[in-house]
Amino acid sequence: GDKIDFLRLALPADYGEIGYPAAMTSWLVPQEHAHPGFWCGDRYARAAFRKFAEQKFRTIGAVNAAWGTEWKSFDEVTFPDVGDDYAAARRACESRRPSDRRRWLDFVAWYHDSQLDFMRQAVAIVRRHFPEIEIVVSIGYASEKPVFGNDYSAIPKLAAELDVSLQTPGNVGYFPLKRVSTACHFYGARYYTEPPGGVDRNRQVARIFNDASNGTQVWFDYPGNLAGAVDLFQQYKQHLTGQRAINDVAILMPMTDHRLHPQHGFPPEVLETASRLRERMDYDVIDELMAADGALKNYRLLIMPTGQVFETEALAAIERFVRGGGVLLCREVGGIETIDGARGFSEPVMPETVPGIDAIAPDGALDYDAAVKHCARRVGRGYVVKLPAGWDRSELFYDLATRLNFDLKRLDPKLRNGILVETEDNGVATTLFADRILLHNFSDGQVSLKIPLRQEDFEDRVIGRPEKWEYELTLAPYSIEVIALE
Template sequence: MTGRNRISCPLVLFVMSTAFILAAPLSHGESLAAWRMTADGPAGDGITILDGADGCFTPARRAGLPCAAFREDAQPAAAYMYFSVDPARKAGLAGPVWLEVEYFDASPGGAVTVEYDSAGDGSVPAPYRPAEDQWGGMMRGSERWRRAVYELRAPRFGNGQNLGADFRLGYARLYVRSVTLAAAPPADCGALNEASSTRLVRRARAGSDKRVILGGYDPDSARSAGQMVRLLEANAPVMKSVGITSHEGYVRWNLCEPEPGVYDWSIYDKYVELYKRHGLKWVPFLIVGSAYSLPEWFYKKEGFQGYVCLEHGEESDVASLWSPALRGHLARFIQAFCEHYRDTGVIDSILLGITGNYGEAIYIASGNDWTAGVYGDYHTHGGFWAGDPFAVADFRRVMGEKYPGIAELNAAWGSSYGGFGEIAPFLRKDAPNDRAWLDFVDWYIASMNDYTRFWLENVRKHYGGPVEICTGGHAPAEHGADFGMQCKLAAEFGGGVRITNEASDYKANFSLTRWVASAGWQYGAYFSFEPAGEVRPEGVLPRIYNATVSNARGLHYYSPNLFAQEKALDNWVRWASLFRNRRPKVEIAVYYPQTHIKLTENKFLGHVQHLRDCFDFKYLSDGQIADGGLEDTRALVMLWGNVAEKETWAAVTDWVRRGGLVLYADGIGRLRTVEGDESPHDALFGPGAALGRGRAARFAGENDGGAYRRFLCDTLAAAPELSRATRRMVAEDGREDGVFVSLTGSRALLWLNTTGKPARRAGRAVPEGAVVVSGL
């Protein structure tokens, strides 16, 4: 649930025969090798099309002509067409060579890309090097056969790509009739870039106060920047026509600071000029510290300190947030970036890529993937990353500030340390007791918040516009993320939070994003939602629904999420206007058991997903409760987790006595403090509990079944503590059936139907795959 995902593919599965001879003349006079799809199948003259993994194809016809197309039922999904060159044709081959592709221009937006197995830089081969230049290949939606030419300057063709390929073609919906390798470009290649008519795309617009952000087209080197800009240029008109307001681009430290203190902004200047030409805004995603962002002069050089895991004691390539050297470089980079770009007029919001594998306000959380593309595989996994010398020193400092002396720490932890110099971060299995573990986890999370504050402070010194913290994951202790406090931090600096963990299922998306939404409402931070990777066409509308009923400021999609399939784009065009400013009215909160999660694991989300199918609600964590989050809450539901600090239980009890309603199931377990005091339970649910003007509704049964959820629905639908509108919202839904409801304003119910069949709610028909508004 973090960062971008790329498919890791197995070895070659199947190779199509090349025994046929080409039946049509080639466009090049100096052909080296060629391939064509004929009515009888693939015909190769020195080039073979490969089939398997993420390159599964099938024969097809477009505009009456035979071609190769992606196989729709392939798993993993087909994303490329792979080709190999016969050994006899590439013997002694030296670049440059030119690749001509005949493709069908089926849909508007984007371009056909070519990556080839190259000689690389020096002795290191680069199997997926983008073509250095291209003519044509832009998708205009003309529904005609077109040609594109690509320059490959340093071909190695050592079968280094997936399936043993030498080059591959990429586009969301790819139809290819022929490919030809030549020693010289065709005479007419310059004409291939001439403007051609673009098929009209129905216009779509979200609300005027909303941001719709498209991600993609990011260079991984200066070499690939030109191609990425061309691809974005090709897609910009379509982006504008369907209501995309901004493009998000990764701004990598290593692409901007080739020498210490020497900045080269030429790569991103090209993007800025593009934004100005097309009237797009920019969301620069600043990446400083992740492995793929490190300049060569800093990577494992003097001053570098990577995170060190507690599980193995090994160092990662991701720079540690406790490193003083990193903070110095970060402050200077932020200043230089802001001074260069803040007056360009194109910045929508600056997105802060705090740390971790991808650039989020969480610690290292995944294995090796595309982030290893610069320096190779590195030590990385989910776990705790607090073992470097700077982290150890900081942990000792903070514990020394919390406890007056080592005797007090030992008394709290049940330990026998001789001094603060003996303590060091530990894993859960090695923690002396629960209090010791919470002290460690609280410090771990606070360290992330402190480093995030450092980012915000430095941005605000040089830039006064919108800024967002990028965060992700599902908030287990090892991620070090407290979404509530991240929203509080953002609000302090007039900023917001981007949460990057959505997919296609509404219940799952709600469970993962609602903490950010709830805390954003409470503290006054704006927020936006982003997918972690793939979004299926049927997931486009649920993401819009989640954003609009949460009143998110922004909604992010990666380019393939909308443009990879016609159905996805159709769904966006149909429903984009639903994403507009709304006033969520959410009086019911579900307790987010923050302390319990730290002590155990995060099993909370599964409970939430079932209940969301019954009615809408917000989250309240321990931190939010401490900051007064109960004041605009009328009912508090407990789903899972029975351990909290005494201050949390005291705040809940006080709120109930002042008129609040708390709902609880015996299966949760008796409420207690970290030290085991169960008096908070008796204060709320014991015989003769003094509840003042409030009440406690207790269910005598398990907390994880439909019976408890029915009890909650029945109790809340009749609860006088709630407004009439909220009671109606619960009563009109109140069932687990794939139809969801939210209350916006005081009189509007928004219904989402994910069942695949028509439904009827509050006197209105709710078609399948649709959103309907009903009044109260």
């Protein structure tokens, strides 16, 4: 062509993505010293951290009070223990001292914010030379392990501020995609995807469905992938509209608690919940930053699989959500508190006396009526529903989340049910749009469905109506079907 449509801003990490080196490209270019870790051992990083502490606290006395240290001057300020065993994070969890928590969390925040600061500077340099051309920044890793330095909400928020587009790998799990796309749509950043090389036909169908479900606005692909799937694009391309799916259920990503457990890419309970629920419902993913910025106003139901330690502002936002008519589902995690160790909510919002698990699952299966009766507490105009069980009874948590989504009126007739399509664990996922329902069979077997749509679910919603209320569909392996809404 005779013009540049966009510029990909490659940052100095794996594949040019925003974050720190992790040796993911060693297969392509052998790297003698590249590995996941905290890349801040040089004198420049140490000086930057001392400057950060001085700007944040002003006096060394304030630093010592916040972090439990005994330094005499800012020249002595240094990182917590950031070795491979994450000793400082482990100490913060075990001691539960606010000073241990603050020191570790402040370090991680500085480490992540350094990437955001670099992104600001890099975008400014490119804009100076190419003021009219769209800039695309890649956000990757499919993980928020703190060593990677990539915050999947803070980066989209900054991208919207800088008017740059974000591009993520499109052939990863649904949860990482949804984590980024939810933030992009909320903050107003353009959302694109790209694949690895060598995507087979079945994964191309999955990517088409996932990109449609995530409201992807630009699809980037390699000629080899496209050449082997021309017929699939001809069949399904009409679904790649960039239109955002309709979701009023969100899963909470507890970032503060997650950063206190830096060995994980995502909290295992959150990742497992998202994976298990996808065949039953679609969802968005929000974190504490998004909650504090007002994202909860878009949802009926907030699912919190785990999390004990939160920022005060996030808990205040969750409490406002519930008091305003939202429903929070959580489970027994041993108490919820702020970083400083204070009681999590300004007033008691958790059910005070919840019977044993046998009262709501007498034969091992969930008794929804008993759960509604014993596990829910009215808070303002909303409810908190707390499952009295640990993660060893996770199936009950998934079942309760499903029933709450599609039968909230059993809890309170004034609440709204979700639009029920199908909830079987059968290898089929569904996504709702204003003008259609997409169904994706991601299994290797044919699936036959009988779908009785509930007319009352569509009332008082700005959404099309189906031609009929009952459907019988047969989905071939690795295929997409559609129910039109008009």
